[in-house]
Amino acid sequence: MKEAGPIGIFDSGYGGLTVFREIAKVLPQYDYLYLGDNARVPYGTRSFETVYRYTWECVQHLFSMGCRLVILACNTASAKALRSIQQNDLTQLPDLRRVLGVIRPTAELVGEYSKTRRVGILGTQGTVASQSYIIEIEKFFPDIKVEQEACPMWVPLVENNEFDSPGADYFIRKNLDSLLQKSPDIDTLVLACTHYPLLINKIRQFVSADITLISQGELVAESLYDYLQRHPEIEILCSKNGDAEFYTTESTDGFNQKAKVFLGQEVFSKHLAI
Template sequence: MIGVFDSGHGGLTVLHALTQRMPAASFTYFGDHGNAPYGPRPEGEIYTLTLAAVERLFAEGCSLVLIACNTASAVALRRLQQDWLPDAAPERRVLGVFVPMVEALSAVSWRDGAPGPKRVPEDGMVAVFATQRTIHSGAYPFEVGLRAPRMRVVSQACPNLVAAIEADEPEDVLHDLVTGYVAAMLKQTEGRVPEAAVLGCTHYPLVAHLFAAVLPSSVQLLDQPTIVADSLADYLTRHPRFAVESGQTGARRFLTSGDPARVAAFASRFFGSEVTFQAVGELNLL
């Protein structure tokens, strides 16, 4: 099994793309709905919860875990990979949705510095729309800056958007929120239009059509789930051991730290079809 972790529902948009890209692969999804949302939490709590979730998926038999949460990836991934994994689980791997997006923006491979396809000019501008915690982490401008120092990253927090999506607010309410975030971003750029935009939260694909409608037509809207799915498929090609260990039965399991009935009622909006969740108990912050 390949483990896929998110603080709630959002990672199901990534899981959907993964199953479309690799239909034979087997996946276990774990949503920490009992502690969601992660965005307003302090970084220390986000790291502790993310570590506990990875350990939970390892215990479920996953040798490879994808953190399908931008906030958790931005805050916790590097620390997990560098400080915890080498001693705690050296034969296992933890990946995140953050790295593929940085590679896509900078056109520089994380693993070896090899060039990739250019989506944004070297001296271009990209807008990142994300949760407040992801924006405050500074992860996107920092990591893109290491690989494409001439590129400008404009960071725009989108407070209340995740909550509005989760609450299934009417389209006009969501449209007004997105319009405000885009206007705030363009105010930062003093009217300059970025070449590309990243929806840096796995909830946001559900309102991608609104961003596309409000942003200037010349802005390329990068689809994070598709980019992540392509990246993971490439990783499994380069590391076939994890593909073999994950199994090729097309099995899907859905776990939650919340109320499985309540979680399942909303999950189909994110995954694209009905799913059944199994309760596994809350993660402990202590």
């Protein structure tokens, strides 16, 4: 058996840091290796084939760095690449590797929040176009009706540190109004992009207090905890020193600066050429 290695966490940029933050709270004893493919963002507007290719390249790099378990902490990658990686690529590998996403853990629990059985999805164009949330939620809660809204300006607002500015109000209110017009009975909103938790205070200003806002980080962390309990053959391959390393395919200075916004702490990243 190979030596245990860190849990890999992949995102197209910075948003996955909100998932990493929650995972590290729940499972602080494990080692983590975070990779942000910042040089090739955005993923949300790219084709299925391109997102799959970029994602699989990054996953292979994480494998080569010792990771045996990788979390796609990115809704677009989970929607457009995860199934192909799980069903095709992993089956060709000579040893045990696993790749998990963020959509299924959210879909499994969303029914516990909605009383009206009307759920809204706020995501990137790629996530919405994939209809992955509609498909997955229907598997677990066929009585729930799902409406979606693509929010193409929300990620740029976050990445340009404008998420708490007055200029963000127009775009956030516009998308929320559009979604709620499709189904006024929506009582649960899923923030289906890992950047969106940084907008949660703004979002709350424009929706009823009766509407529940779901950020994925906590749900994914709970799901990973459960997964490792149920799969000791994977858990034993995850090293436990409480360490974390951060890699980016872009400028480390830029990554460190923005990562501090997402994590609330200093980050010292390394560059990875892909």
